[in-house]
Structure formats: C-alpha cells, structure tokens
Amino acid sequence: MRCCHICKLPGRVMGIRVLRFSLVVILVLLLVAGALTTLLPTVKEDKMLMLRREIKSQGKSTLDSFTLIMQTYNRTDLLLKLLNHYQAVPNLHKVIVVWNNIGEKTPDELWNSLGPHPIPVIFKQQTANRMRNRLQVFPELETNAVLMVDDDTLISTPDLVFAFSVWQQFPDQIVGFVPRKHVPTSSGIYNYGSFEMQAPGSGNGDQYSMVLIGASFFNSKYLELFQRQPAAVHALIDDTQNCDDIAMNFIIAKHIGKTSGIFVKPVNMDNLEKETNSGYSGMWHRAEHALQRSYCINKLVNIYDSMPLKYSNIMISQFGFPYANYKRKM
C-alpha cells in the first residue's frame, strides 16, 4: 500500500506529542518532588549556623569554646580586675569589651604592656553610651556561644566550666546564674520580680521565667535575632537604658516556644560593685529601676501582642561539687 503523505505526519506529530508529553511529565515529577520536600524536617537555624561557624581558630574548635562579651562604663578598675580572672577560664576563645566610655581612650596600650595574654581581648570603642551596645553582631565573634557578664560580676571558674557544659546540652536556651520572673496580676497587668514575689499556681516552691543575660551563656545567633526585632523594642531599651535582658528573654522564648532559660545555681559568684574607686554603682541602684522592669514587661507584651515567657522550676547544680552536695541530710 502506498503510504499517504498523511501517514508520515503522525510520525512527526507523535514525535512532537511525545516530546510535549515528556515535558509535562518532567514538570509534574518536579512539582511532586517539590511538594514532598515540604515534608522534610526544617534544618534548624542553629545547626546551620554551627556548620558555617566551624572555624578552627587558635587551636580551639569554635564549637567547643565561647566568647566573653563584657560591656563597661565608668568602672575600668573593676574591668581590669575581672579581665585578669576571666582571661584564664578554660574554653574561652576571645574577649570583646564593649567600651561605653565615650570620648575616653580604650586601655589597649596598658593591656598590651601587660602581655602576653592567654587569649585576644578586643576593646570596641562605642559611639554612644547605650545599654544595647553589647547586643551587636560583632564581626570578631567566631564562636557559637557567648558568655555575657556584667562588668561588676565575678563568676568562679568551676561555675563557668560547668555552666558551659550545660549550655552545650541546651544550646537554644540562656544558661545562667540569675533567675527572675514575671507575675500576672488580677488586672491583667504583669509585674517583674525575684524570689520574694509569689509564682502563680498552687504547687510547691517557686518558678522563674527569665534568666538574666548579664551572667549567662547563650547562642551567638541570638545577637542577630535581637537586631532583627521591631524598632519599638530597640527604642524601649534606649529610652529606659534598661531591659535589654528582659527583651532577650521575650525574643528567645517566642523563638523556641519554650522557657527561655535554664537556671544553674552558682557556687561562687560575687558582685564587686562596692570595690570600685569610681564611685559609680550601677544602673540597678536608680530609684526607678525595678518599676522600669515591670513597665518594660508590659510594653513588650504590647509590642509582641503576647506573653511568650514560660515558667520553669528546674534548678541545675553540679553533681558532687562542692563535695558530696547530693548527700541527704539525715
């Protein structure tokens, strides 16, 4: 039989049709694959950050070491005394001193003249004396963990070594030595307090809902998280020159959906503010300080339109330190 011209056409037409069909198939396959990847677990931010930050520096893996960030104002004598203590703490990678003494030279010369030092200490001159200067994303920071300490606080080395090991087990929470709480009142207005206030609920004991950052370990990615917060939060901290720590607890609790911090009971932690020659005694002595903190809690609840803080009654101590601290009192 003579094949008509039209018989060849189907060949070519089928060719085009098959091609088109194949293209449709490939597109569908890709769509299905794309849809199924939404079922994959979300790679946690901190895991990704840990991979990115895995830079071996000065012989210490930056996963196993931490950076001390210490903000200082008008207490250089205390600062230098504390630096002599902290510079020798195991697993310390670097110190970043946030120099809030505007217009005054940083003590680099003095520091260097008293070298060599176990680790690098960087004095960062600031442009304005702001409480939240210490929450910047410092380019010099290489570790996953930050140790943040107020410039009048002396925490013993065993306490720090232990608390860091606890942070490594709970890297998404603030692991620190100073617990505080918020309490709701019948008017719906929140209050800020310490142990003298009564926790809500009828159970035994107390609760805390915040761990203050001025004596704590936390994940360095939270500095970035802080910077990304609404301008109103930064403004609140600037207006009060207070509450950066309360804000951090709000932010972290909101971010992780559980209690923002874990309290580690310090064995040996002191406040040295009475020992300064400067006569300067710290922000918390201001008359309005405590009231400001309650004010901040309610402002933050407004800004975030929620109360994300969660209570905890877990207190962690180091087993066997001090000796036999687990023995029962008979």
Add this chain to the structure above:
Amino acid sequence: MRCCHICKLPGRVMGIRVLRFSLVVILVLLLVAGALTTLLPTVKEDKMLMLRREIKSQGKSTLDSFTLIMQTYNRTDLLLKLLNHYQAVPNLHKVIVVWNNIGEKTPDELWNSLGPHPIPVIFKQQTANRMRNRLQVFPELETNAVLMVDDDTLISTPDLVFAFSVWQQFPDQIVGFVPRKHVPTSSGIYNYGSFEMQAPGSGNGDQYSMVLIGASFFNSKYLELFQRQPAAVHALIDDTQNCDDIAMNFIIAKHIGKTSGIFVKPVNMDNLEKETNSGYSGMWHRAEHALQRSYCINKLVNIYDSMPLKYSNIMISQFGFPYANYKRKM
C-alpha cells in the same frame, strides 16, 4: 487523499503507546515519591506509642499520669504502709504490685475491705520469685510513664510530683533519685560504685552514669525493650537475682545514645527496711551484692560488646523548694 488502513493504525497504536507511556510515568512518579519518603524523619517509637496509648481512663489522660510498679517479697507490712502513702500521689493512674510471695495469697481481700481507694491497685501473683518480674509488659499498664519503687522506699509526694514533671521534659531518660556510676580501671575491667569512688577525668566534682530504677520514672515502652533483649541478659539477672537496674541503664543508654538517666536530688526520701516485722532486710545486704554489681557490668559489656553508659554531672533540684534553696550563702 485516501487514508490507508495504516493511517488508522497509528491512531490506535499511538493510543496504546500513550497509554503505555502514561503507565510508565505514573510508575516513575510513584518511585520518586517513595524514594523521597526515605528522607522523612523517622517517627520516634515513643511518639507512636504515645499516640496509641492515648486512652482517657478514670478522667486522667494517660499522657499526664503514671503507673506505680512495686515488686514485693516478704515485707507485706512495709508494702501496705507504702501503699497508703503512694495511693494519694497526684497524677497516679494505677498501682501494679508484683507479688513475689509465691504460694501466698495476695492481700486483695484485706485491700478491698479497707476501701474505697483513690486509684485501682492490682496484685499480680507471680509463678517464681524473680527479680526481673517487675520488668514485664503488664497488660494493665496504660500510661506512658512508669514509677518504679522498691518495697522499702518512701519518697515524699513533692519529690514525686517534681520528678514526674522533669520526666515529662525528658521522657526518653530514667529520671530518678539514686545515682551510681561505673569506673574503668587500668586493666580495662569495670567497677561499680557510688560517690565514694572517683569518677574518671580531671574535672571538679563527681559523675554518675546510671540512675537506679528502684526509685525512678521511666518510659513504659522500655519494658518492651527489656523483654526484647538477648536471653543472656535475662539469664544474668536470674542467676544473680540482681542487676536488673544496671541492665536497664545499659539498654536505655544504648538505645538513646546518651546518658541513660537524670538525677533529681530528693528532698525527703527514706528507706524503711528497719521498720519491717518480717526480719527480712533486702537483697543489698547480701555479702556478695556489691561485687555482683561490678560482675554484672563486665558481663553486660561482654554481651553487648560495648560500654554504652555515659557520664553526667547534672543534678536537678526544684527551684525554691525547700524555700529559698537557691539563695547564695554569703
């Protein structure tokens, strides 16, 4: 043009071809989907078990309550005293008494005559007096959590309430009140001990690597896990009438790849063995008891061809109970 017979053929042939092609496409799509599901996170056993076990019973959700399993031998006076205490503990769902008094009637009559009781108590007559009887998969057990207590141990209610809340935060670990450890020796042979032994390593303080099950909360799925262990493990426990708790720590540490337990420091926990009229004073008074436990550790390392136990120095206490237990000693 006259279409040849053969022109119709492509129509049908194309029809078949397209059909065949579509089938191939569908198969490929299914294969791709199947391959992608291997990337999905494995649903953890305990989550599945929790879903399966979510039976509301007696008004208590079995996710939020626990079952007390208490094995008893020759100390019925202590048992009944303890049952009066434990039956009133909040969040208790049911008690299972493992009756190792072979040939002796269970005290059901006496128990019922002293009702009503807050929760059901089931006396399970055993066929032989075996230490591992308490690690059976009891059909009466409906909760995710087991509270396992020795029949001479009185743990205060606040301790239990707190420890249960801790277990709910760490449901894959044994949360309990009695820490122990293994220590390696230079010969490679392991030893069993408590705080008097020195933990390996040069850090401060002590470590523990086991939490004894006789005063602890743990996930009820671990009973099934125990039953699935090699016969040699069961035989070891039967031979020594000891070490079921050491075995459980091995099994759990191996299963979860981290420390098997978390130690919660008890505020008020007593051993009542001196108060029994039976004169029976418990297995741990046998001369060979401690040596047996070291023996068991080395046998288990042989059986599992590894040492899965991991050290921890985390000690958990309840914040603010007793009052102001977090205040620093000045």
